[in-house]
Amino acid sequence: MALKSLFTLATAFALLAVLAEAHSWADCVDWRFNDPAKPGWTDKHGKCHGWARQYPVNSGVRFGGLDSSSPNRHYQQDPDDFIPCSDKNHGNEPGADETRQNPISRAYGGRFGSMASVKAGDSICVRWPAKNHAVKNEQDRGVFINMPPTPTTRDPNQSQLTKMNIAKLKYKNCNQISGDSDHTPCGGCFKIPDNRVAGTYMVQWRWELNDDEWYTSCWDLQVTAKNPPVQPGQPGESVARPLSGSTSIFAELAED
Ligand SMILES: *[C@@H]1O[C@H](CO)[C@@H](O)[C@H](O)[C@H]1NC(C)=O
Numbered sequence: 001m002a003l004k005s006l007f008t009l010a011t012a013f014a015l016l017a018v019l020a021e022a023h024s025w026a027d028c029v030d031w032r033f034n035d036p037a038k039p040g041w042t043d044k045h046g047k048c049h050g051w052a053r054q055y056p057v058n059s060g061v062r063f064g065g066l067d068s069s070s071p072n073r074h075y076q077q078d079p080d081d082f083i084p085c086s087d088k089n090h091g092n093e094p095g096a097d098e099t100r101q102n103p104i105s106r107a108y109g110g111r112f113g114s115m116a117s118v119k120a121g122d123s124i125c126v127r128w129p130a131k132n133h134a135v136k137n138e139q140d141r142g143v144f145i146n147m148p149p150t151p152t153t154r155d156p157n158q159s160q161l162t163k164m165n166i167a168k169l170k171y172k173n174c175n176q177i178s179g180d181s182d183h184t185p186c187g188g189c190f191k192i193p194d195n196r197v198a199g200t201y202m203v204q205w206r207w208e209l210n211d212d213e214w215y216t217s218c219w220d221l222q223v224t225a226k227n228p229p230v231q232p233g234q235p236g237e238s239v240a241r242p243l244s245g246s247t248s249i250f251a252e253l254a255e256d
Contacts, residue, residue, distance in 0.1 A: 026217035030116035041185035051113025064129030064183040082158035085218035117222040130184035151199035
């Protein structure tokens with residue numbers, strides 16, 4: 001009997017440890033604010049338009065709860081290999097499968113979420129659950145957003161991705177929920193560089209919790225071209241031209 005209560009107590013403590021040690025992942029990778037003047041991460045503030053690879057959108061699990069699913073959504077990289085995206089086998093915490101699909105569209109739609117999209121030069125936002133790590137006594141080492149300069153046919157490896165950093169976000173940028181530091185929603189926005197050509201890019205969310213303790217989420221991002229700048233002297237230009245002299249480029253061409 002005493003042994004049994006001891007066992008129950010040990011189980012309870014183990015469970016507590018698991019709860020306290022829960023880790024994060026990118027819950028939404030194309031979060032759009034209802035009112036850009038009032039940015040935020042609760043369901044009142046916005047809506048998700050894009051998800052990570054093979055993200056189970058119809059799971060019925062509440063926001064921030066997928067770490068209790070099987071498999072866990074969070075993926076902790078193994079410092080021996082630093083595989084960029086979970087393959088559900090490797091890692092200190094293997095997490096859920098986020099390997100690149102062929103074709104890429106196989107990771108989206110149906111029971112999975114839709115693919116994120118953005119125009120080059122525009123901003124895009126990512127949301128994640130705090131999982132008890134957005135509290136005062138924890139250091140914010142940040143979330144790194146890594147994205148190749150051009151679309152790639154394979155995912156880069158981690159050392160390549162690390163060099164492809166385009167943004168660093170504050171992990172603790174959250175709408176704190178009083179009494180629930182676990183399910184508190186957090187997020188950040190970053191700009192897609194202007195010079196990205198249209199195409200499908202892989203993007204990595206990489207959160208450093210402690211030294212060499214990294215969690216990642218991976219997704220594919222459909223980038224459309226930035227509105228091309230109109231060249232002076234071409235049809236459609238918006239630059240004002242003097243009324244005197246040639247009034248149209250066609251007249252100029254005709255004079256030659
Ligand atoms: C990553 O890829 C680059 C280029 O192919 C290669 O030189 C490098 O050794 C790779 N690094 C790791 C850790 O695999």
